[in-house]
Amino acid sequence: MVVIRVPATAHPRPSTVQLLFFFGVAPRAHLYRVIAKVYMRLAFVIGMIMMNIAGFSQVKISGTVTDVNGAPIAGANIFLMDTYDGSSSLPDGGFEFNTTESGKIMLVSKFVGYKDFQQQINLEGKGVYVKVVMEETINELEAVMITAGSFTANDDSRRTIFKALDIATTAGATADIAAALNTLPGTQKVGEQGRLFVRGGDGSETRTFIDGMMVLDAYNVSAPNTPSRGRFLPFMFKGTSFSTGGYSAEYGQALSSALVLDSKDEAESSRTDIGILSVGADVAHTQSWKSGSAAAKIQYTNIKPYYGLINQEIDWKEPPVTTEAVAVYRQRVGKEGLFKLYGNFNRAHFSMYNHSIDDYTQKYLYDLINEYAYLNASYRTSLNDHWTLRGGASYNFIQNNTIAGVESFDEIEKALHAKVVADGSLSDKFELKSGIEVIQRSYRHADSVSMPVNLSGRFDESIVAGFTEADLYSSNKFVTRAGIRMEYNSLVGKASVDPRLSLAYKTGSSSQVSIAYGTFRQSPKNNWVIQNPLLHPEKAEHLILNYQYIENNRTFRVETYYKRYHNLIKFVDGNPDHIDQQGKGYARGIELFWRDNRSIKNVDYWVSYSYLNTERDYIDFPYAATPSFASAHNFSLVYKHFIQALKSQLGFTYSYTSGRPYNDPNTEKFNGSKTPYYSDLSVNVAYLPKPFLIVYLSCTNITGRDNIFGYEFSSDRGDNGIYQNRPIRQPAPRFLFVGIFITISKNKSVNQLPSL
Amino acid sequence: MAILLSVIAGPVYANDTRYVEAMQKSIQSVYSAKSIDELQTAVNSLERIASAEKVKWEPYYYMSFAFILMANQEKEPARKDAYLDQANAAIEKASAINANESEIVALVGFIHMIRVTVDPASRGAQYSGLAMQAFGKATALNPENPRALALTAQMQHGTAKFFGSPITDACVTLNAALQKFDTYKSDNPLAPQWGREMAMSLKKECN
Numbered sequence: 001m002v003v004i005r006v007p008a009t010a011h012p013r014p015s016t017v018q019l020l021f022f023f024g025v026a027p028r029a030h031l032y033r034v035i036a037k038v039y040m041r042l043a044f045v046i047g048m049i050m051m052n053i054a055g056f057s058q059v060k061i062s063g064t065v066t067d068v069n070g071a072p073i074a075g076a077n078i079f080l081m082d083t084y085d086g087s088s089s090l091p092d093g094g095f096e097f098n099t100t101e102s103g104k105i106m107l108v109s110k111f112v113g114y115k116d117f118q119q120q121i122n123l124e125g126k127g128v129y130v131k132v133v134m135e136e137t138i139n140e141l142e143a144v145m146i147t148a149g150s151f152t153a154n155d156d157s158r159r160t161i162f163k164a165l166d167i168a169t170t171a172g173a174t175a176d177i178a179a180a181l182n183t184l185p186g187t188q189k190v191g192e193q194g195r196l197f198v199r200g201g202d203g204s205e206t207r208t209f210i211d212g213m214m215v216l217d218a219y220n221v222s223a224p225n226t227p228s229r230g231r232f233l234p235f236m237f238k239g240t241s242f243s244t245g246g247y248s249a250e251y252g253q254a255l256s257s258a259l260v261l262d263s264k265d266e267a268e269s270s271r272t273d274i275g276i277l278s279v280g281a282d283v284a285h286t287q288s289w290k291s292g293s294a295a296a297k298i299q300y301t302n303i304k305p306y307y308g309l310i311n312q313e314i315d316w317k318e319p320p321v322t323t324e325a326v327a328v329y330r331q332r333v334g335k336e337g338l339f340k341l342y343g344n345f346n347r348a349h350f351s352m353y354n355h356s357i358d359d360y361t362q363k364y365l366y367d368l369i370n371e372y373a374y375l376n377a378s379y380r381t382s383l384n385d386h387w388t389l390r391g392g393a394s395y396n397f398i399q400n401n402t403i404a405g406v407e408s409f410d411e412i413e414k415a416l417h418a419k420v421v422a423d424g425s426l427s428d429k430f431e432l433k434s435g436i437e438v439i440q441r442s443y444r445h446a447d448s449v450s451m452p453v454n455l456s457g458r459f460d461e462s463i464v465a466g467f468t469e470a471d472l473y474s475s476n477k478f479v480t481r482a483g484i485r486m487e488y489n490s491l492v493g494k495a496s497v498d499p500r501l502s503l504a505y506k507t508g509s510s511s512q513v514s515i516a517y518g519t520f521r522q523s524p525k526n527n528w529v530i531q532n533p534l535l536h537p538e539k540a541e542h543l544i545l546n547y548q549y550i551e552n553n554r555t556f557r558v559e560t561y562y563k564r565y566h567n568l569i570k571f572v573d574g575n576p577d578h579i580d581q582q583g584k585g586y587a588r589g590i591e592l593f594w595r596d597n598r599s600i601k602n603v604d605y606w607v608s609y610s611y612l613n614t615e616r617d618y619i620d621f622p623y624a625a626t627p628s629f630a631s632a633h634n635f636s637l638v639y640k641h642f643i644q645a646l647k648s649q650l651g652f653t654y655s656y657t658s659g660r661p662y663n664d665p666n667t668e669k670f671n672g673s674k675t676p677y678y679s680d681l682s683v684n685v686a687y688l689p690k691p692f693l694i695v696y697l698s699c700t701n702i703t704g705r706d707n708i709f710g711y712e713f714s715s716d717r718g719d720n721g722i723y724q725n726r727p728i729r730q731p732a733p734r735f736l737f738v739g740i741f742i743t744i745s746k747n748k749s750v751n752q753l754p755s756l
Numbered sequence: 757m758a759i760l761l762s763v764i765a766g767p768v769y770a771n772d773t774r775y776v777e778a779m780q781k782s783i784q785s786v787y788s789a790k791s792i793d794e795l796q797t798a799v800n801s802l803e804r805i806a807s808a809e810k811v812k813w814e815p816y817y818y819m820s821f822a823f824i825l826m827a828n829q830e831k832e833p834a835r836k837d838a839y840l841d842q843a844n845a846a847i848e849k850a851s852a853i854n855a856n857e858s859e860i861v862a863l864v865g866f867i868h869m870i871r872v873t874v875d876p877a878s879r880g881a882q883y884s885g886l887a888m889q890a891f892g893k894a895t896a897l898n899p900e901n902p903r904a905l906a907l908t909a910q911m912q913h914g915t916a917k918f919f920g921s922p923i924t925d926a927c928v929t930l931n932a933a934l935q936k937f938d939t940y941k942s943d944n945p946l947a948p949q950w951g952r953e954m955a956m957s958l959k960k961e962c963n
Contacts, residue, residue: 688919
């Protein structure tokens with residue numbers, strides 16, 4: 001006997017199809033419809049009867065919905081589990097509805113941003129009043145973020161200040177990551193080097209990481225006193241996190257700044273990209289399949305034809321020629337795993353003549369061949385709903401063969417970095433990140449001719465590090481991040497411990513303050529370690545206070561910091577053969593940032609200002625002084641305008657940097673002189689005549705200002721008793737770049753705009 | 757057998773009628789809602805039905821549709837994205853129940869399309885591709901689905917406008933869509949009905 005129950009709605013009801021199947025009837029749609037027609041009437045009648053019966057035992061359920069602080073929640077969904085009976089809460093948090101259910105039943109309340117509320121109630125024909133108290137969840141939209149020191153550009157996450165696309169579309173940056181980041185506060189413009197100088201730190205104090213793995217020397221080689229470009233093309237990455245201090249315990253071997261790049265997880269479609277540039281050509285192909293993709297790019301750059309056209313300050317023998325190959329492979333493994341392999345291979349050569357400051361007819365050859373390889377393999381998988389595991393290994397190879405006048409030297413640096421990290425959320429309020437890493441680095445330097453100081457030598461350094469970091473959310477308003485990093489260095493034979501702490505508090509729905517403190521370490525530069533392998537890592541302390549307001553495409557941010565350096569390399573009594581680590585320094589400053597993508601239609605602009613006050617007493621400094629790379633005031637205005645009628649995006653960037661100190665041996669005071677200020681107005685135009693075709697034109701320094709970065713002095717006094725000087729200038733007043741980019745793909749609207 | 761079936765199917769079908777009636781009321785409140793709050797109330801009633809009817813895709817479909825409408829009303833980009841996240845979560849549940857329903861796949865594409873509008877310059881390349889892929893799949897699953905075609909036309913129109921190219925392709929697709937709006941009849945009483953007005957307003961651009 002089959003018992004057909006009158007649906008007791010407290011239990012999940014079997015569906016029609018399930019029941020038909022139970023009786024061996026194929027659940028076919030037409031049959032279902034026939035049955036439906038025949039029994040509709042009967043069903044309706046039965047239904048009516050049921051409702052009438054039910055009508056006798058209708059009860060009212062009412063109550064209020066509040067958060068834990070007693071504030072009413074409007075719009076929450078309150079209902080009896082597995083029934084249709086329920087209602088939404090009103091603006092005062094109140095609700096009421098009627099039900100025909102009886103007995104013990106679960107009352108559920110749901111609202112986005114809050115944990116589901118459940119309470120069993122007993123319906124015995126009387127009205128029931130329920131006080132629903134809902135606990136908020138920590139969610140991305142509402143939760144406070146740790147923002148001290150960091151600029152995150154990630155198209156996936158929300159409320160970012162800086163977007164991956166900005167790197168490509170900032171005038172004057174010509175798709176160079178460092179040049180684009182140089183328009184953000186916290187950076188100082190050092191025009192003759194092109195690297196990221198952060199808060200009184202020099203270019204080597206900024207470390208680049210790709211998918212968490214360390215990169216040695218992220219910049220292409222360049223002639224002395226000419227700006228270098230980053231090796232890594234922005235379009236490879238889906239996210240960029242640029243930290244000007246106080247960064248996570250995961251990142252070591254960086255005194256001032258961490259630039260963390262996350263490569264793309266997948267390619268949208270197969271495509272071929274061809275670029276014809278005024279300085280070379282490139283071709284790239286991306287092949288994507290269901291669970292992965294592969295991409296390769298070959299680029300050839302030869303500045304020779306360009307240098308023939310535009311007069312250069314440099315006396316080239318052979319202008320730079322670079323051949324570069326980039327390959328990417330990404331494969332999903334199972335449901336949760338992702339494997340990525342990334343390789344960058346580069347060979348560059350140039351040679352030039354340096355002329356004597358005293359006598360221009362005396363010239364010396366400078367010739368450099370650079371070979372570079374970077375390989376990065378990473379794997380990421382979810383262990384379960386709460387834990388993810390990621391790991392990777394990177395290999396770096398750099399070889400420089402240099403001829404400088406009568407001497408020549410060869411350098412080889414190799415590094416292997418391996419890391420495993422587990423990320424877990426133990427609850428929505430507590431996240432934990434722990435990992436271990438090993439960095440194995442070897443450096444060899446061979447001089448062909450013994451110089452006054454022979455730098456020949458080698459060292460092998462092993463660093464073993466462990467870190468752990470916890471994010472504790474007291475509520476959506478307040479978060480504490482506490483981390484610790486331990487590092488053991490084989491050369492010194494000692495371990496170090498670096499604490500890192502950040503707090504962030506939400507002061508309003510769009511504003512927050514955060515504070516960060518931490519200590520950071522980095523091995524001294526290779527030439528010092530060769531001289532004395534027992535040198536301790538150099539150390540920096542950061543203290544940062546930040547206020548940020550983000551609302552509907554407008555951002556305001558102000559940050560102030562204090563930074564201290566310890567253990568810096570210092571010549572004892574000015575003797576370069578005798579070094580110790582008594583060097584020290586400080587940096588402090590205040591920085592402002594404003595971005596507005598709303599007030600003017602089709603216009604996006606941002607303004608950055610940084611004030612820096614810094615002094616160091618290190619290397620050959622006779623006493624504490626401001627180093628020559630540090631400028632007190634840096635200002636940038638970046639403006640982008642999309643003009644539909646012209647099918648073009650126009651942009652300009654104005655940068656200003658106040659005078660930088662330099663040392664004039666003719667004066668008493670060390671680093672007591674100042675260069676004129678630096679300023680630059682760069683423009684670019686991207687013209688899109690067809691969806692798959694882009695014509696790109698950019699020009700730096702359109703006003704042709706003769707910027708002077710510093711002065712070189714002759715080593716001896718001239719006949720008149722003074723040291724002769726020569727200004728360090730821009731290699732050319734302007735850099736003009738023209739490119740045509742064509743994309744071939746099935747989807748004709750795909751173009752290279754995001755990668756430019 | 758017939759008697760047996762009558763005993764079984766009767767009460768169950770009573771529920772189905774109840775389901776259809778409750779759904780029709782909720783769907784009507786989605787279509788007629790004017791504010792985010794009204795849409796939230798409609799979503800809540802759909803969510804209640806969904807929690808009781810575990811094998812029906814329609815409640816999740818209309819929840820997702822309502823969240824898309826909320827995203828459309830919201831101006832703040834981060835909140836717009838949050839509504840689209842909720843739309844996505846709902847349509848994934850619908851898809852888990854009936855992966856080959858053309859209407860569901862078309863709505864997935866609609867979500868991608870709205871993602872583009874949050875930040876066309878940054879997201880255009882990625883999400884317009886995903887949207888077109890979904891519309892293509894939806895049309896393949898049911899070539900008669902007017903919404904899949906109307907959304908395709910909308911996307912083609914937006915892309916052409918962005919690049920300043922002619923909207924001819926969009927208008928061809930749109931005409932096909934308008935024709936299907938007249939002819940297509942689903943035997944599901946809860947089948948989506950929206951989209952004709954959107955298509956008609958686009959039609960003005962083609963004249």
